[in-house]
Amino acid sequence: MNNAERITALEGLLARVQKNAAVPRSALMPAVAPVAAEAKAAIFAREPTKTPAPTGMVSPGAGRYGEPIERADVQHHLSKTDPGMVAAAFALEATSALEEMDDPLAFDFDEPTIVAPLPKIQPALKAPTITAPQKAPIVTAPIKVPVAPPPTSLPLVLADDIDISFDEEVTQESPMAAAAKAEAETERLAAAKAKAETERLAAEKAAKAKAETERLAAEKTEADRRAEEWRLLEVEALQLEAEQSERDQAEALAQEADAKADAARIAKADAEKANAERLAREAAEVSRLAKAAAAQAEAEKVQAERLAKEIAAKAEAERLAAKAEADRLAAKAEAERLAAKAEADRLAAKAAAKAKAERLAAQAEAERLAAEAAAQAEAERFAAEEQRLAWEVAEQREREAAAQAEAELEAARRAEASQQAQAEAQQLAEEQAAAAKLLSVEEAPPASARQPRDESRFDDMLVLDEEDEATPASGEVQSQRQPTIHDELTVPAGAVLTDDWGDDEVPFVAPSALLIAQAEEERRIAAALPITPIDEPTVRTTAVRSISPAPSRLLELRLAVEPPPPPVIEIAALPVIVDVAAEITSRPATAGDAVSFLGAVRAESPASFGALFDETLALGG
Amino acid sequence: MNHVPFDPSKAVTFDLTHGLVQQEGAPPGLIVPTEALAALARVAGPEAFQRFGSAIGEAIGRRVASRLAAADGVRAAGVGAVVEHLGGELAVTGLGSLSLERWGRALVLVVDQSPLGAEGDALLESVIEAALEAAAGEKPCVIGLARDGVRARFLVTGHAGADKVRAWLKDGVSWGDALVRLHGSPSVTTPRGDA
Numbered sequence: 010m011n012n013a014e015r016i017t018a019l020e021g022l023l024a025r026v027q028k029n030a031a032v033p034r035s036a037l038m039p040a041v042a043p044v045a046a047e048a049k050a051a052i053f054a055r056e057p058t059k060t061p062a063p064t065g066m067v068s069p070g071a072g073r074y075g076e077p078i079e080r081a082d083v084q085h086h087l088s089k090t091d092p093g094m095v096a097a098a099f100a101l102e103a104t105s106a107l108e109e110m111d112d113p114l115a116f117d118f119d120e121p122t123i124v125a126p127l128p129k130i131q132p133a134l135k136a137p138t139i140t141a142p143q144k145a146p147i148v149t150a151p152i153k154v155p156v157a158p159p160p161t162s163l164p165l166v167l168a169d170d171i172d173i174s175f176d177e178e179v180t181q182e183s184p185m186a187a188a189a190k191a192e193a194e195t196e197r198l199a200a201a202k203a204k205a206e207t208e209r210l211a212a213e214k215a216a217k218a219k220a221e222t223e224r225l226a227a228e229k230t231e232a233d234r235r236a237e238e239w240r241l242l243e244v245e246a247l248q249l250e251a252e253q254s255e256r257d258q259a260e261a262l263a264q265e266a267d268a269k270a271d272a273a274r275i276a277k278a279d280a281e282k283a284n285a286e287r288l289a290r291e292a293a294e295v296s297r298l299a300k301a302a303a304a305q306a307e308a309e310k311v312q313a314e315r316l317a318k319e320i321a322a323k324a325e326a327e328r329l330a331a332k333a334e335a336d337r338l339a340a341k342a343e344a345e346r347l348a349a350k351a352e353a354d355r356l357a358a359k360a361a362a363k364a365k366a367e368r369l370a371a372q373a374e375a376e377r378l379a380a381e382a383a384a385q386a387e388a389e390r391f392a393a394e395e396q397r398l399a400w401e402v403a404e405q406r407e408r409e410a411a412a413q414a415e416a417e418l419e420a421a422r423r424a425e426a427s428q429q430a431q432a433e434a435q436q437l438a439e440e441q442a443a444a445a446k447l448l449s450v451e452e453a454p455p456a457s458a459r460q461p462r463d464e465s466r467f468d469d470m471l472v473l474d475e476e477d478e479a480t481p482a483s484g485e486v487q488s489q490r491q492p493t494i495h496d497e498l499t500v501p502a503g504a505v506l507t508d509d510w511g512d513d514e515v516p517f518v519a520p521s522a523l524l525i526a527q528a529e530e531e532r533r534i535a536a537a538l539p540i541t542p543i544d545e546p547t548v549r550t551t552a553v554r555s556i557s558p559a560p561s562r563l564l565e566l567r568l569a570v571e572p573p574p575p576p577v578i579e580i581a582a583l584p585v586i587v588d589v590a591a592e593i594t595s596r597p598a599t600a601g602d603a604v605s606f607l608g609a610v611r612a613e614s615p616a617s618f619g620a621l622f623d624e625t626l627a628l629g630g
Numbered sequence: 631m632n633h634v635p636f637d638p639s640k641a642v643t644f645d646l647t648h649g650l651v652q653q654e655g656a657p658p659g660l661i662v663p664t665e666a667l668a669a670l671a672r673v674a675g676p677e678a679f680q681r682f683g684s685a686i687g688e689a690i691g692r693r694v695a696s697r698l699a700a701a702d703g704v705r706a707a708g709v710g711a712v713v714e715h716l717g718g719e720l721a722v723t724g725l726g727s728l729s730l731e732r733w734g735r736a737l738v739l740v741v742d743q744s745p746l747g748a749e750g751d752a753l754l755e756s757v758i759e760a761a762l763e764a765a766a767g768e769k770p771c772v773i774g775l776a777r778d779g780v781r782a783r784f785l786v787t788g789h790a791g792a793d794k795v796r797a798w799l800k801d802g803v804s805w806g807d808a809l810v811r812l813h814g815s816p817s818v819t820t821p822r823g824d825a
Contacts, residue, residue: 304672311748314799318776322804615732618712619705622766622786625737628812629791 634701636718664745683756690719691764704765733809737786775805
């Protein structure tokens with residue numbers, strides 16, 4: 010029970026006491042009333058000294074005994090007893106309450122005792138401000154012992170005796186009996202009462218003094234205990250304060266440590282973040298550099314690839330050019346081989362002709378010698394036989410004339426054929442030259458081999474002087490005569506064709522018979538020679554005989570050299586080359602370039618862009 | 631087939647009042663220095679640059695298709711007409727001068743004087759590819775064959791052919807031989823003397 014409740018309970022008890030005191034009692038009450046009133050007055054007379062602490066205020070030493078209750082001066086005159094005891098109580102009141110002598114202090118153990126445990130000091134985080142008592146509380150109120158009249162001595166009761174009267178008390182004893190009894194009792198007890206009262210008072214006084222001493226001792230002990238308790242509380246408070254301080258300090262330290270840890274953590278986080286950002290920046294820089302390096306490497310790679318491609322294309326072009334050059338050289342070598350072969354044939358033919366001429370010359374010389382011998386033998390018969398010889402000469406001339414006519418006819422025919430072949434060869438050469446020019450300029454054969462023979466040229470060595478043309482005079486021996494060329498000089502083509510176009514040709518004179526035989530042989534050879542087709546890879550040199558009329562004796566030798574045929578390329582022997590031609594379609598202001606194209610493919614032009622688009626998309630599929 | 635000549639008039643409109651440059655039938659554009667574009671390409675990477683080129687080529691192809699649609703369409707148009715319009719659009723864009731070479735059945739587009747140089751060949755590939763796709767309605771593969779100075783050649787072919795040509799070029803085969811190999815069968819060839 011706290012102080013406020015105690016105060017409220019005490020005030021309630023006091024009000025009830027006052028109420029009971031104010032209630033009129035029985036007839037005997039007036040005798041008692043003054044005592045009660047006096048007791049009440051005594052009680053209330055002390056009340057001013059019992060200044061209760063204001064509610065809510067705790068005086069020093071408050072706590073368990075903090076309630077300002079003055080217990081020693083409270084007197085109980087009435088107790089809660091059964092109805093039968095009312096009379097005794099009344100008698101006690103009236104006659105010093107002899108019935109309650111057993112309990113001189115009038116303690117009524119049936120009364121409720123306000124007992125409350127010591128309040129526990131609630132632990133506080135912070136020690137309360139406790140002012141230690143300066144000194145132990147001293148009860149300054151004097152203990153007044155009421156000097157009551159002998160018959161009406163008031164019992165001294167302790168403060169704990171609460172005067173509790175009950176409204177339901179009923180007094181059943183008759184007034185007369187009570188009066189008689191009281192009177193007898195009064196008389197009986199008159200003497201003993203004084204003694205007893207004196208003894209009682211003495212004992213009471215002694216007891217009271219003892220009680221007061223004990224009370225004082227108890228109060229002192231209580232004060233000491235309270236002081237000790239306060240000290241302990243103070244110590245405890247100090248300890249609590251110290252603990253609180255320590256906790257606060259520890260908490261502060263902890264907070265400081267936490268703050269430091271937080272600061273360190275934040276700093277560490279910031280450092281880590283900065284480091285991470287730096288690493289990220291470095292990584293980004295590295296990545297950027299790597300990308301740049303990769304791009305650079307890629308560009309260099311592309312450049313290298315482009316250069317490699319260009320080099321490869323150039324090498325390919327060079328290879329093709331070398332191949333074309335090799336082909337051209339091979340064709341040239343073939344032509345030279347053929348020319349050498351032709352030259353060898355020509356030299357062989359020339360040698361054969363020379364051998365034949367020598368043979369014929371030897372034969373002619375032998376015949377001449379035989380003829381001279383015969384002429385010598387026949388010299389005597391010269392006159393007789395002169396006419397016969399003349400006739401023979403005339404006959405010979407006639408045969409020679411016939412042979413000459415026939416030779417001229419054959420020569421004219423062959424000249425015509427040769428001219429025709431030459432014209433065709435020239436035309437073919439022009440066509441082939443044009444085609445070869447389209448293919449490659451370097452592949453063209455030498456111009457000298459392709460140009461037709463200049464027909465206007467003639468060999469001066471073959472022109473005979475006028476004196477050479479004179480007929481043998483009469484009387485000259487045949488051996489003294491110069492060989493006379495009666496008809497054209499027939500020379501095999503191979504023998505005539507030389508490097509210097511027959512400049513070293515030496516005309517020779519053959520007898521008529523030999524000439525006739527030579528002419529016949531020439532015609533045979535000429536007839537045996539086939540007409541070389543123009544597309545055959547042969548080089549043929551044709552001598553066109555131009556027989557002058559006899560009086561002029563001019564022999565003109567013309568050489569017609571056919572142009573060499575185009576080089577024959579064995580297609581089957583060559584590697585397969587797929588030539589692709591670029592057909593360039595450019596805008597009007599743009600010129601196409603087909604420098605690097607390899608060849609040509611004859612593909613039809615697409616009808617539309619869509620056709621070309623579809624074709625190119627279908628490639629490689 | 632009807633021939634619709636390329637008319638570059640009003641192909642580019644400079645709206646000085648509003649400060650806009652606009653190509654025909656296209657949203658407003660920008661005139662960007664070549665160096666800046668090349669720098670952007672180096673930073674952005676080849677994929678982004680390819681997308682960039684595809685966007686340009688797609689717009690070009692749409693314009694070519696819309697112009698040739700007045701005649702018979704792109705597929706039915708003549709090769710010269712397509713080259714004229716496609717080259718005109720490329721020229722207006724500033725990507726160089728276009729011409730066409732037909733190597734057998736292979737279609738080779740030649741771009742001269744491209745301001746981006748060798749660095750812009752990849753861009754030209756994507757531009758031509760997207761332009762032909764938008765114009766002809768079928769996606770081709772465009773491969774850079776070779777660059778000779780200011781002249782770059784691009785082969786237009788299908789996916790299979792493109793893979794083969796790339797492999798050949800990677801192996802060091804010259805682009806001419808690659809074109810020859812692309813035709814595959816030697817039956818398409820004729821002897822040199824018959825050419």
